Structures are given as C-alpha cells and as structure tokens.
Amino acid sequence: MRPVKHIVMWNLHGETEHERSANIEKLKSAFEGLRNEIPGLLKLEIGVDFSKIDYACDVVLYSEFDSMEALQGYATHPAHLRVREELGNVRTARYQVDYFM
Numbered sequence: 001m002r003p004v005k006h007i008v009m010w011n012l013h014g015e016t017e018h019e020r021s022a023n024i025e026k027l028k029s030a031f032e033g034l035r036n037e038i039p040g041l042l043k044l045e046i047g048v049d050f051s052k053i054d055y056a057c058d059v060v061l062y063s064e065f066d067s068m069e070a071l072q073g074y075a076t077h078p079a080h081l082r083v084r085e086e087l088g089n090v091r092t093a094r095y096q097v098d099y100f101m
Contacts, residue, residue: 001066001067001068001069002067002068002100002101003042003064003065003066003067003100003101004064004065004066004067004068004070004071004098004099004100004101005062005063005064005065005097005098005099005100005101006061006063006064006065006071006074006096006097006098007060007061007062007063007096007097007098008060008061008094008095008096009057009059009060009061009094009095009096010027010057010058010059010060010091010092010093010094010095011057011058011091011092011093012024012027012058012059012090012091012092013089013090013091013092020058023090024048024058024059026086026087026090027046027059027087027090027091028046028048028059030083030086030087031044031046031061031083032044032046033079033083034079034080034083037077037079038070038073038074038077038079038080039070039073039077040065040066040067040069040070040071040073040074041063041064041065041070041074042063042064042065042066043062043063043064044061044062044063045061045062045063046059046060046061046062047059047060047062057093057095064101068100071098
C-alpha cells in the first residue's frame with residue numbers, strides 16, 4: 001500500500017471580514033474534529049491564508065492517508081459526510097489534489 005496525500009483548498013463566503021473569519025473557524029473546527037475518527041488518517045492540518053493576495057484561497061486542508069483505500073473510505077465515512085453537509089453553504093469554491101507519496 002502506498003501512502004496518499006489529500007489537499008483541498010477553499011474560498012469561503014463572507015460579506016465582512018468578521019463573517020469570513022467565523023466561517024474559517026467553523027471549517028477549521030469541523031475538520032479538526034475528524035482526527036481519530038477516520039481509519040487510516042495519518043495526519044490532518046488546516047492552514048489559514050495570511051497573504052490576502054487576490055489569487056490565494058482562504059483555507060487549505062493537508063492530510064495524509066496510509067493508502068488509497070483509506071482515502072476512499074474517508075470520502076464516504078459518516079463523520080466526513082456530516083462535515084461536508086455542515087459546511088456546504090460556507091464555501092464559494094473548492095480545489096483538490098490527491099497524489100501518492
């Protein structure tokens with residue numbers, strides 16, 4: 001089995017900086033809550049952009065899984081599906097890259 005990296009970047013809704021910050025914290029908290037719930041999840045980090053350049057995304061998820069099967073399991077795991085549903089209305093764009101380590 002080959003370890004896999006899964007990286008997702010989002011831009012989030014927010015009319016004001018306060019609203020965007022609240023959405024960032026909501027996303028960050030929800031994904032951090034997945035630690036120790038997903039079989040095969042080795043590492044999970046949430047990063048918040050501080051550059052504020054116009055082409056940067058607001059938030060990045062960096063995660064590592066012990067196999068492709070673990071990543072596939074994550075995609076359909078009830079805890080992950082719950083987080084996706086909870087956060088569906090806070091994001092405006094989503095980008096993803098999966099690759100073998």
